[in-house]
Amino acid sequence: MPTNPYGKFDAPIVTVDIVVFTLDQGNLKTLVQPRARQPFQGMDGLIGGWVHTNEDEDDEAVVERVLRTKVGLEDVYVEQVRSVGSAKRHPEGWSLSVVYMAILPVERLKPAFEHGAYLVPADDPGILAFDHNKLLKFAVERLRAKGAYSTIPMEFLPEEFTLPELLNAYQAVMGEQLDDGSFRRRITQLGLIESTGEKKKPRDGQGGQRLAMMYRATQKKTFDKSFRR
Amino acid sequence: MPTNPYGKFDAPIVTVDIVVFTLDQGNLKTLVQPRARQPFQGMDGLIGGWVHTNEDEDDEAVVERVLRTKVGLEDVYVEQVRSVGSAKRHPEGWSLSVVYMAILPVERLKPAFEHGAYLVPADDPGILAFDHNKLLKFAVERLRAKGAYSTIPMEFLPEEFTLPELLNAYQAVMGEQLDDGSFRRRITQLGLIESTGEKKKPRDGQGGQRLAMMYRATQKKTFDKSFRR
DNA sequence: CTAATAGTGTCTTTTAGACAATATATC
DNA sequence: GATATATTGTCTAAAAGACACTATTAG
Numbered sequence: 001m002p003t004n005p006y007g008k009f010d011a012p013i014v015t016v017d018i019v020v021f022t023l024d025q026g027n028l029k030t031l032v033q034p035r036a037r038q039p040f041q042g043m044d045g046l047i048g049g050w051v052h053t054n055e056d057e058d059d060e061a062v063v064e065r066v067l068r069t070k071v072g073l074e075d076v077y078v079e080q081v082r083s084v085g086s087a088k089r090h091p092e093g094w095s096l097s098v099v100y101m102a103i104l105p106v107e108r109l110k111p112a113f114e115h116g117a118y119l120v121p122a123d124d125p126g127i128l129a130f131d132h133n134k135l136l137k138f139a140v141e142r143l144r145a146k147g148a149y150s151t152i153p154m155e156f157l158p159e160e161f162t163l164p165e166l167l168n169a170y171q172a173v174m175g176e177q178l179d180d181g182s183f184r185r186r187i188t189q190l191g192l193i194e195s196t197g198e199k200k201k202p203r204d205g206q207g208g209q210r211l212a213m214m215y216r217a218t219q220k221k222t223f224d225k226s227f228r229r
Numbered sequence: 230m231p232t233n234p235y236g237k238f239d240a241p242i243v244t245v246d247i248v249v250f251t252l253d254q255g256n257l258k259t260l261v262q263p264r265a266r267q268p269f270q271g272m273d274g275l276i277g278g279w280v281h282t283n284e285d286e287d288d289e290a291v292v293e294r295v296l297r298t299k300v301g302l303e304d305v306y307v308e309q310v311r312s313v314g315s316a317k318r319h320p321e322g323w324s325l326s327v328v329y330m331a332i333l334p335v336e337r338l339k340p341a342f343e344h345g346a347y348l349v350p351a352d353d354p355g356i357l358a359f360d361h362n363k364l365l366k367f368a369v370e371r372l373r374a375k376g377a378y379s380t381i382p383m384e385f386l387p388e389e390f391t392l393p394e395l396l397n398a399y400q401a402v403m404g405e406q407l408d409d410g411s412f413r414r415r416i417t418q419l420g421l422i423e424s425t426g427e428k429k430k431p432r433d434g435q436g437g438q439r440l441a442m443m444y445r446a447t448q449k450k451t452f453d454k455s456f457r458r
Numbered sequence: 459c460t461a462a463t464a465g466t467g468t469c470t471t472t473t474a475g476a477c478a479a480t481a482t483a484t485c
Numbered sequence: 486g487a488t489a490t491a492t493t494g495t496c497t498a499a500a501a502g503a504c505a506c507t508a509t510t511a512g
Contacts (some may be wrong), residue, residue, distance in 0.1 A: 004240050007320055009283040011233050011240030014314070051314070053323035054238040058315035083312040083327050085243070085280070086287035093234055094282035095244055096325070098312050124242055159251035164490070182475055184491070199483095200490095209489035210483040393463070411502060413464070428511095429463095438462035439510040 001009040013102070016062045017048035017132065018078070019139035020071070022106045023156040023172050028106060028143075030136060031071065031109070033117040037099065039091045040129035047071055047117065048097070062098050072111030078102045078156040081139050089131050102138040103111055103155035133193070147173040151192055154217050162200055162212035194218050242324040246277035246361065248368035249300070251335045252385040252401050253348055257372075259301065259365060260338070261354060268320050268446040269358035274433045275365065276300055276346065277326070280287070287452050292329050301340030306384040309330045319359050330368040331383035344444070376402040381423055384445050391429050391441035392416070423447050 004011045020031035032044040049066035056062045060078070067073040078093070078100050085096030109119070120126060122140050123132065147153060153169035167183050187193065199211040233240045260275040278295040285291045289307070296302040307329050314325030338348070349355060351369050354362065376382060381389075382398035392448035396412050416422065428440040 002233060002235060002238050003239070004231060005242050006231060006282070008280070009231050009281065011231070011235065011282050012232050012243045014241045014283050016241060050235070051241050051323065051325070053235070053241050053316065056316070056323075057318075059312065059325065077333070078309055082309055083288065085291075085327070087282065088286070088287075093232070094280065094285075096280070096288065096327070097250065098325070099316070144393075162490090179474095179476060180490090181477085181492075181494095184310065184494085188473085208486085209485075210491080212490060290512085391463085408501095408503060409463090410465075410467095410504085414466085438460080438512075439464080441463060 010093055012063050013090055013093055014051040015048050015097045016051070016059065017046040017097045017099050017135055018067060018097065019081070019101045020047055020067075020073070020076075020109075020112070020138055021101060021103045021122065021143060021156070022109060022119065023138070023169060024106050026168055026172050028122040028140075028172055029119040029124060030107065030122045031112055031117045032120050032128065033071065033112075033115070035129055043129045044126060045121070045129035045162070046132045046190065059098055063102075064096075067102065071115045071117050073102075073108070074109055075105050077100045077152075081135075081142050084131065084135060084138075095117060096133065099135045099138060101143060103152065105156055107158060108114075133221075141171065144175070154193070160196055160198070160216050162214060162216045164212055166193070166215070192218055239322050242319055242322055243280040243325065244277050244326045245295055246275040246279070246326045246328050246364055247292060247295060248310070248328065248330045248365055249276055249296075249302070249305075249338075249341070250332045250368075250372060250385070251338060252398060253335050254310065255397055255401050257351040257369075257401055258335075258348040260341055260346045260355060261349050261357065262300065262341075262344070263357055264452045272358045273349070273355060274358035275361045283325065288327055289326060291327075292331075296331065300344045300346050301332070302337070305331045305333050310364075310371050313367075314362065324363065326364065328364045328367060330340070330372060332372075334385055334387050336387060338359075338370060372402065374402070380446065380448075382416065387443050389425055389427070389443045391443060393441055395422070395444070421447055 022029055022031070023213055031047060033047055035041050035043055035045050047066060047070050049062070049070060050064050052065070056065060063078050067076055079098040081101050083096060083098045085094070087094045089095050122136065125136055127133065128136065143152070148170070153173050154166065156169045157165055166187065167178060167180065170183070171178055193215040196214040196216055198214040200214060233410070251258055251260070260276060262276055264270050264272055264274050276295060276299050278291070278299060280291050281294070285294060292307050296305055310328040310330050312325060312327045314323070316323045318324050318380065334386040351365065354365055356362065357365065372381070382395065383404050385398045385401070386394055392413055394407065396407060399412070400407055422444040425445055427443040427445060
């Protein structure tokens with residue numbers, strides 16, 4: 001028999017909502033999904049789901065389950081953004097949502113597309129269900145504030161990447177051009193990346209130039225347990 | 230009849246826990262309070278309480294109500310730190326806590342003391358109920374990371390304060406000495422404070438030196454709606 | 459006079475970035 | 486040879502901080 005520990009009044013709804021960021025042709029985009037159920041059935045919303053107290057170990061486990069079951073994604077870099085709770089934001093009652101942002105390369109989004117999700121520009125997502133436009137703005141702010149001076153832009157790329165690709169990722173996050181020479185000098189001195197020794201497996205069929213060296217991150221992380229901006 | 234929107238399984242417990250920071254003789258301290266009820270009855274814990282879905286408008290309203298009813302504090306600067314949720318952290322069930330930090334001058338804590346709360350060193354609080362030692366660490370990290378480069382140290386002082394007092398607050402937050410001349414130059418140029426024209430109403434009875442000018446913050450804020458470090 | 463507050467000048471170090479020049483590798 | 490990648494050198498500007506010195510204003 002399920003319990004309501006609140007006894008004399010209604011229990012709040014507790015959900016996670018995940019802003020899945022990716023880089024699509026150099027543009028910052030977010031995953032949205034038409035809602036399967038009421039309320040806001042058929043309307044686009046962030047990737048979200050209720051906490052299942054009988055199966056989820058903790059809030060990060062909720063995120064993992066929701067990403068896996070709703071859009072088929074696993075082993076994703078995620079980081080908590082903040083929480084938002086109010087009596088009005090959900091028509092069924094007092095609701096608290098823990099907002100997370102996730103980042104991954106667009107190549108890994110196929111399962112999400114097969115689940116009916118699709119990409120919209122992060123700065124112009126259209127009208128979303130609930131207060132998801134506001135939640136998205138929180139995540140974009142956090143990404144831009146923190147991303148430029150961290151390893152976050154690497155999460156937009158596959159495990160192995162070239163320096164021109166990494167430069168593009170930083171530029172997309174910061175929204176400005178960076179000097180090539182200065183960027184290379186800085187990024188290689190920081191010790192955050194290491195060469196694989198390989199050269200570029202040409203992803204595009206341009207042909208006709210020097211092949212770029214492949215790099216990878218020196219430390220691998222999916223969850224940002226440390227918490228700090 | 231209270232509802233459990235979760236239907237088939239237990240509803241999670243939702244609380245806020247507030248780390249109330251103050252500066253006591255130049256030392257960073259936190260308010261703790263012996264718990265009135267089970268679990269952990271009699272043990273010290275952060276200032277916290279359950280979300281009351283029938284009376285709280287949103288999560289910040291929960292913080293205001295908890296501060297007012299548990300320790301008699303009002304009009305306090307507060308800022309969300311993060312949320313922590315898991316099946317294990319509360320013996321009565323799956324529990325999610327939204328952690329806030331609050332900052333105010335020690336002179337305003339009298340009501341809290343009358344409610345049985347007292348101050349402990351923020352870095353050495355003793356053993357607290359639940360996972361409150363961990364939550365406190367999150368808040369201290371955030372304070373130190375963000376505090377040094379923001380207006381946060383001003384929240385430790387009364388509305389009007391002197392530059393030597395402000396210098397002390399910054400030093401306490403950063404944990405290091407600052408150069409007096411450089412500090413004055415920087416802080417007066419940033420436009421964050423303005424002189425009141427008054428001179429120090431001597432709080433201490435030292436006597437025998439030049440009186441300090443009084444300053445106040447140019448913008449007043451209690452809730453950090455903007456959210457950003 | 460003494461002592462805390464206040465205001466200034468100068469110096470160094472660091473960092474970020476802009477800009478330029480050149481070299482290398484591939485088709 | 487054309488082009489994207491790679492490497493290096495130099496210069497400037499901005500910011501932070503250390504240190505020193507002087508001035509002011511109260512008891």
